[in-house]
Amino acid sequence: MKANQPISFNRPDIIRPPSEWRSYFLPLTSGCSNNTCTFCGYYGSKLQIRDITDVKREIDAVALFIRSGIRVPNIPKVVYAVAQDWDGKRIFLQDGDALVYPFPRLREVLHYLNEKLHGLERIGTYATPQDILRRSVEELREFRQLKLGIFYTGLETGDDGLLQQIGKGVTSDEVIEAGKKVKEAGISFSVTVILGLGGIEESKKHVLGTSKVLTEINPDYVGALTLTLVPGTPLHEQCERNEFHPLSPFHSLEELKSIIENSSFSDCFFSSMHASNYLSVRGKLPHDKERMLKQLEKVLAAQDPALLRPEFLRGL
Numbered sequence: 001m002k003a004n005q006p007i008s009f010n011r012p013d014i015i016r017p018p019s020e021w022r023s024y025f026l027p028l029t030s031g032c033s034n035n036t037c038t039f040c041g042y043y044g045s046k047l048q049i050r051d052i053t054d055v056k057r058e059i060d061a062v063a064l065f066i067r068s069g070i071r072v073p074n075i076p077k078v079v080y081a082v083a084q085d086w087d088g089k090r091i092f093l094q095d096g097d098a099l100v101y102p103f104p105r106l107r108e109v110l111h112y113l114n115e116k117l118h119g120l121e122r123i124g125t126y127a128t129p130q131d132i133l134r135r136s137v138e139e140l141r142e143f144r145q146l147k148l149g150i151f152y153t154g155l156e157t158g159d160d161g162l163l164q165q166i167g168k169g170v171t172s173d174e175v176i177e178a179g180k181k182v183k184e185a186g187i188s189f190s191v192t193v194i195l196g197l198g199g200i201e202e203s204k205k206h207v208l209g210t211s212k213v214l215t216e217i218n219p220d221y222v223g224a225l226t227l228t229l230v231p232g233t234p235l236h237e238q239c240e241r242n243e244f245h246p247l248s249p250f251h252s253l254e255e256l257k258s259i260i261e262n263s264s265f266s267d268c269f270f271s272s273m274h275a276s277n278y279l280s281v282r283g284k285l286p287h288d289k290e291r292m293l294k295q296l297e298k299v300l301a302a303q304d305p306a307l308l309r310p311e312f313l314r315g316l
């Protein structure tokens, strides 16, 4: 490679929250800036920031395709594969934490999206608490006005000891502060927690800490995932060395039930619809609390594996 030649951007695979399935996926970054979480497939990933000219070229290509069906050369095939089924309403910014994209450039991209894609209703992104805390409420409000309407943030656990063990790089207080900032800016806040993250030994602490922090944040959405050990990650290695003891599927459902029981929300859509879960439970809290708990109690009482998603159908 010649000196000063720009390194080409490695377009990331599409990893997105379940609720963004209808979105167009626009990569601004590749990897994650906080690549230290011991359970995560982004562990050790190298963050790449995509050149804004390249981002705008893709937006132009999508806008032209939506308007007139014309495909321009030298645009990755995946752009058109996604754009052909897209309804023009939502965009999801990739990758692991696209909010790390430098502020003036992210603002410029948002302006450009609004200018070129007129039917756009909402833009969403993954955001680490660290990314959120770096921005002021005024900056977040500016994003909101440009239709950046939802942040998806991994709390994973509310227990501080566990947060430290998994290399999350933040405390529960910092996640709470980040959540409050997002809500103050009028942006919807969606939080994920991971069932089984503390293994058998830390299960109780995990459930209690998580319920406490969820109650404090009072997010608009909570998505429960179930821990899936990813080969190559430190947690997988710990498990291989018998230092981490994963939960059984039914134990993970007990955690789910306890989190629903012990948290309190004013108006939250809570779900375990993600493909990693053994059982899909969903509803508005507090309204559907009793129904959701009854559903879980029934399955827990039966202890019948046939009621659970089979292991081979679980996904990340």
Ligand code: SF4
Residues within 6 Å of the ligand: 032, 033, 034, 035, 036, 037, 040, 041, 042, 043, 096, 097, 128, 154, 168
């Ligand atoms: S869990 Fe989130 S913050 Fe941690 S490495 Fe994965 S994508 Fe990055």
